[in-house]
Amino acid sequence: MRNTFPVFDLHCDTAVALSDTNQVWAENDLHIDLNKESKLFSHTQVYSFCCVYDEHGDALTGPEAEAKFIRCISNFYSELAKHSDTHKLCRTADDLLEAAKEGKHGVFLSLEGPEVIGCDPGRLDELKDLGIVMTTLTWNHANLLAGSHKTGEGLTPQGKAFVRRAQELGIIIDVSHLSEQAFWDICDISMSPIVASHSNSRAICDHSRNLTDRQFKTICNFDGLVGLNLYRPFLTTAATATYDDVRRHAEHFIGLGGKHHLSLGFDLDGCDELPEGFRDLSDCNGLGKALIEGGLDEQLVLNLMNNNAARFFLQYLQRRNVGEFLQMDELTRQLNEINVNT
Numbered sequence: 513m514r515n516t517f518p519v520f521d522l523h524c525d526t527a528v529a530l531s532d533t534n535q536v537w538a539e540n541d542l543h544i545d546l547n548k549e550s551k552l553f554s555h556t557q558v559y560s561f562c563c564v565y566d567e568h569g570d571a572l573t574g575p576e577a578e579a580k581f582i583r584c585i586s587n588f589y590s591e592l593a594k595h596s597d598t599h600k601l602c603r604t605a606d607d608l609l610e611a612a613k614e615g616k617h618g619v620f621l622s623l624e625g626p627e628v629i630g631c632d633p634g635r636l637d638e639l640k641d642l643g644i645v646m647t648t649l650t651w652n653h654a655n656l657l658a659g660s661h662k663t664g665e666g667l668t669p670q671g672k673a674f675v676r677r678a679q680e681l682g683i684i685i686d687v688s689h690l691s692e693q694a695f696w697d698i699c700d701i702s703m704s705p706i707v708a709s710h711s712n713s714r715a716i717c718d719h720s721r722n723l724t725d726r727q728f729k730t731i732c733n734f735d736g737l738v739g740l741n742l743y744r745p746f747l748t749t750a751a752t753a754t755y756d757d758v759r760r761h762a763e764h765f766i767g768l769g770g771k772h773h774l775s776l777g778f779d780l781d782g783c784d785e786l787p788e789g790f791r792d793l794s795d796c797n798g799l800g801k802a803l804i805e806g807g808l809d810e811q812l813v814l815n816l817m818n819n820n821a822a823r824f825f826l827q828y829l830q831r832r833n834v835g836e837f838l839q840m841d842e843l844t845r846q847l848n849e850i851n852v853n854t
């Protein structure tokens with residue numbers, strides 16, 4: 513069996529943690545650094561910016577949240593500049609293809625909590641200019657756009673305008689953290705596939721942050737993507753989580769017809785309780801092996817750890833250039849050309 517795995521992960525909080533703890537990307541005591549990353553076969557990571565609370569966990573709103581966002585993203589840009597020989601900031605499908613061709617790690621940026629732009633659809637262009645390719649509508653609080661999984665309200669008129677404008681700009685809508693009502697309200701108006709970047713199965717672990725079977729199937733029908741989360745309370749109600757719990761969530765989603773729509777959103781550096789044996793990013797290799805040893809097909813594991821997300825991002829972000837989704841055979845050709853599949 514292979515010892516190293518390609519990893520494409522849809523959600524981590526490392527970029528904000530670097531600022532909060534005043535550490536560098538190259539080497540730190542967080543879950544993700546470049547040394548840990550070097551242990552993987554390849555690594556493409558969506559770095560998320562959640563700036564609606566401060567380093568003590570107290571809520572930030574308005575100008576304070578915006579100031580934190582600018583501080584964190586500026587800091588991460590300077591970290592990226594230090595490592596441009598090995599990492600490439602990706603805004604488009606072409607960027608991701610180039611990164612793979614050049615043997616660089618792909619870096620995407622996303623937002624969690626649009627309070628940093630005042631929840632204003634008119635300011636989504638600013639996010640796009642900053643390289644943000646995906647955004648949630650809420651974090652754990654309700655806001656001007658929607659209710660969260662904790663509060664339950666649906667999508668507001670401003671939320672509808674926000675979804676429409678984001679999708680016009682080619683920014684992916686991430687439904688993680690949303691209320692179920694807001695989820696269905698988005699499905700009513702969405703013109704593009706949607707992503708739940710870091711959410712598990714509610715049938716396996718009954719938590720409001722997880723997805724019902726109906727939600728998951730709807731995301732699949734939209735040709736969207738769901739990232740498995742490693743945070744213990746989203747995996748199991750037991751006191752500790754194991755790799756078997758991760759496999760149970762994966763198997764359940766696959767059983768619902770999700771084998772092409774399942775990926776990773778491990779929530780690294782955003783959670784303090786991980787499955788037994790998982791200390792940091794480099795343990796993705798051990799997790800990959802455990803999933804295969806637990807009975808999942810190797811190609812299926814490669815798809816969920818890397819290929820499904822790579823295909824989705826190529827497909828979604830290409831749309832900005834060609835005005836419609838590429839045909840799957842063209843995508844497969846491009847993927848084979850750059851050996852993302854190996």
Ligand SMILES: [Zn+2]
Binds near residue numbers: 688689710782
């Ligand atoms: Zn989150």
